[in-house]
Amino acid sequence: MALLGWDQEVTMPTGGARARAGHRAALAEVIHEKLIDPELGTLLTDLTPDTTLPPAARANLRELKRERDRAIRLPAELVRDLAEASALAQPEWARARDEDDWDRFAPHLTRLVTLKRREAAALTDEGSPYDALLDSFEPGAKVAELVPVFDRLRTALTDLIGRFTVEAPAVLPGPFPVSGQATLSRQVLEAMGYDFAAGRIDISAHPFTETMGLGDVRITTIYHEADVLSGISSSMHEGGHALYEQGLPEEHRETPAGHSLSLGIHESQSRLWENHVGRSLPFCRWLLPSLKDQFPDLLTDLTVNELYQASNVVRPSLIRTDADEVTYSLHIVLRMELEQALIEGDLEAADVPAAWNSKVRQYLGIDVPNNRTGALQDIHWCSGAFGYFPSYTLGNLYGAMFWQTARQDLPDLDDQMAAGNLAPLLQWLRTNIHERGSILTASDLCREVTGQDLTADHFIAYLETKFGALQTL
């Protein structure tokens, strides 16, 4: 399934869409059949977890039961319809986005929302049906618990936007040839410790990381000639995901205990590399010479402080993936609100652009000129991933907590980053997070690594400190 998805985004010719939809649907059905097999149920019932089992075995039981419980509630026909609908929707979304043509995508979104409502209803006993969709990406997450955290963040971020603005210095004019950007991305990924013999990097409309196996973890990225920093950020973000996958425990490979944990934990890794490392002053110090080597004529006079400022522009903008650290989570808040309304039946697909544009105006203070830079910008909905977006913000919160602990454990981290020596940080992440797979739950892992439960405090404090200092650079 991973390969069918990766290939569809990266290598498949357009004419392959119809057959691909059928293949994904057929394979989804095979997997579903295996999960609901009564023999598996008997085995899982017999294997009552007790504390004498090793932790990985308990994790395997926990995760397999969870997945099986979800599968049993979902009719095979619905699973098949969802796989097929999303495979058909993806190329249409890509064309709709390119051509700014909402009407091309609308019937696919309507179909997907109808199916996702059915899925949520089948999985829900009590509370919001949206909880059931959240749970498939972030086990245990609930609307009722997330909304207060998101509200607090929104208030804090709105306040920060008002106080902190960082303008782009006019020192990175471009255009930056894509081939040079690709070389630079490879250099950065190599410094991060990404193993190219166990992966590859390609281009796709929406960058993503896909794992075929422990030795085959692939990244995609995208380069814009006008903005050299966006390509580096995109590559570091996906590199962070990929390092997590490449570092999962070999001894538990191909069992649930050897899988990555929740998407929130996954996103903590991508955000940590993209933001805490990639947008830091020490990293800019290391990056500057490589940047100048690659584009000598364009960047002769660029200073470290200018590069640091250019990496940390704070400005409300339209595209989520290009958003800065301060405004990013506001993009997530609006998407979560729309998703919740769609799934709870308070919003229809046809009305999404109007609702989207209104919220962008309200939270970010800007107007959306077209759907290409509005409701058509993300790949998530067309691939059926409703409930996925909140994990990005959970990733920011977990990421800031892990970062604070890592800094305490690695007192020389700034000097190491400035020297391009990222190995100690990677080793810390390997030991504390990657190599533990799914043995602990996300909340237990967070507590064990940081000594605290999930909190937004560290993320807000990190932004306060960093962007406060940037005001007087």
Next chain:
Amino acid sequence: MALLGWDQEVTMPTGGARARAGHRAALAEVIHEKLIDPELGTLLTDLTPDTTLPPAARANLRELKRERDRAIRLPAELVRDLAEASALAQPEWARARDEDDWDRFAPHLTRLVTLKRREAAALTDEGSPYDALLDSFEPGAKVAELVPVFDRLRTALTDLIGRFTVEAPAVLPGPFPVSGQATLSRQVLEAMGYDFAAGRIDISAHPFTETMGLGDVRITTIYHEADVLSGISSSMHEGGHALYEQGLPEEHRETPAGHSLSLGIHESQSRLWENHVGRSLPFCRWLLPSLKDQFPDLLTDLTVNELYQASNVVRPSLIRTDADEVTYSLHIVLRMELEQALIEGDLEAADVPAAWNSKVRQYLGIDVPNNRTGALQDIHWCSGAFGYFPSYTLGNLYGAMFWQTARQDLPDLDDQMAAGNLAPLLQWLRTNIHERGSILTASDLCREVTGQDLTADHFIAYLETKFGALQTL
């Protein structure tokens, strides 16, 4: 399975081999389980084919019964072991070939031969166990029937080699940059009618064509800087396979009746485009200006006759895929003899290089300097494809028969080829072969299209005429 295979050859990082072997094995097992499902058996028994069923329905029953009968005889464990062994062997073969290291490949070949002997034994009631392997590529083919045809061919070809030699004119010195060769291959494939929106072209060590679905038929090819013609031939060969796949009947898609017929018929299509079209004087007339456009400085004085001669050098050589039309089938004869001996237990994997080299000496009159250009040159054995090679020669025989009929039906074919107008030929192939899928058997199709049973007469006569004329050009 098609995508797992294509990706492994074209895009997979080396570290992915272990996981990929597991995935291919697991999927092979799922397919096997579905084929041997008793419910399918009951359905097939109930649906006794009778003449009131439409021809496509009868073909579906015929092919599904054949496939199921084979599957029932094969233990699931053997199917799984074979898929895993070949996935593991492929990267090792590629390295062994690159490093001319037989010992690296030998244990994998031993394992594969052991498993294929077991497979052949399970499928055989009487006659040579090699028949059972032939049957999976060329339904109904028998050693006892092929050997006399092959013997006759060998005698005729040995005679032709003695009488007809065509030396390479020293007019294509190179080196020809790969990017220019790639542009040229695209032009040729477009002229042939290959639909790039329903396919793509990549590079791989051993060129092949793989079908993910009717709208997704992919070609790989390989370019050598020293030899611009080998890249064009390789692309046209795979293009011929791909045109067949792209032209299969839409109404029968994803049923056996909508599949391509035997590999012999498949190879008739690739050979027809590669040799009968691509190595003809009229096609050289069309190709020459494009070739000069692409490499203006290298080919200023090249004439059509020189290009025609250079495309038809007759010279015994080491590499099957580079062999000319006259010597090619001798490469096949020796492989079939070795395969038969391996499967019947008369030869062990360790002794293959010595046996190979001895036969090359005997049939082609040349010495094999290393295993890289000897027993390690082909991908077939490492992917478990024993019994595949003879279909290449069957393709030459069917191809020559179809070609003769097409020429009768298309009296202007030479002029059309010289003008680069290949559409009438493609339409003839579509109507007579591609659009009929697997509704008829190979022998019935041959009889219906050409009015004759399989014969080597036309192939030998074609070579006599063409290379006779080339002697006095």
